[in-house]
Ligand SMILES: Nc1nc2c(ncn2[C@@H]2O[C@H](COP(=O)(O)OP(=O)(O)OP(=O)(O)O)[C@@H](O)[C@H]2O)c(=O)[nH]1
């Protein structure tokens with residue numbers, strides 16, 4: 001058992017070292033980086049498509065999936081720079097996987113990098129990828145108890161996005177409970193209620209990100225269309 005624990009902790013140490021290198025790489029280029037985490041199907045790629053439509057090539061996306069490359073294709077089609085990582089079975093991305101992609105291409109004109117993690121509310125929460133912000137996404141179709149059931153993620157996330165609010169009339173989802181649980185786990189987290197289908201709430205989310213990035217004169221996110 002102790003040998004297993006030792007191997008685990010040294011793998012985590014290695015991950016943290018590479019994450020620190022990624023963080024320096026991104027900060028050195030004035031790029032704001034997000035680690036976007038949700039369960040499968042909550043709407044991560046749909047959100048990135050909407051952001052790509054606003055910011056085009058100044059948005060870069062590294063998207064992780066266990067298999068297939070659909071998500072990168074969708075995001076590139078919407079206008080952003082996108083690359084896919086197939087984890088080949090792993091339920092989360094690692095800093096090493098991200099480092100390889102950062103170094104793989106010029107990422108010209110990049111201002112915002114979003115790492116779309118593998119759809120999973122548990123494993124990705126424990127791995128630092130070098131992001132500036134962890135973002136948790138939850139859709140109303142999944143149930144209002146998810147923040148309370150997966151506290152590791154919702155405690156660490158600096159921003160929480162509740163997606164698919166267009167479905168609220170059709171599903172049982174107590175928004176007040178979900179919000180209260182999020183606030184209990186992290187009182188400082190910014191909370192956004194959005195629909196990637198109707199576009200509701202997306203302006204507020206994009207303004208929040210523009211505020212986190214450097215001012216436009218210094219290469220921040222440009223004005224929204
Ligand atoms: N009604 C509704 N459907 C949405 C919304 N956002 C996304 N969807 C749908 O939800 C499904 C999953 O969306 P994706 O963007 O692929 O979700 P994802 O989180 O990237 O999924 P994985 O990458 O598989 O983890 C798609 O059929 C979307 O069209 C929304 O705001 N409202």
Ligand SMILES: [Mg+2]
Pocket residue numbers: 044045046071116
């Ligand atoms: Mg996706």
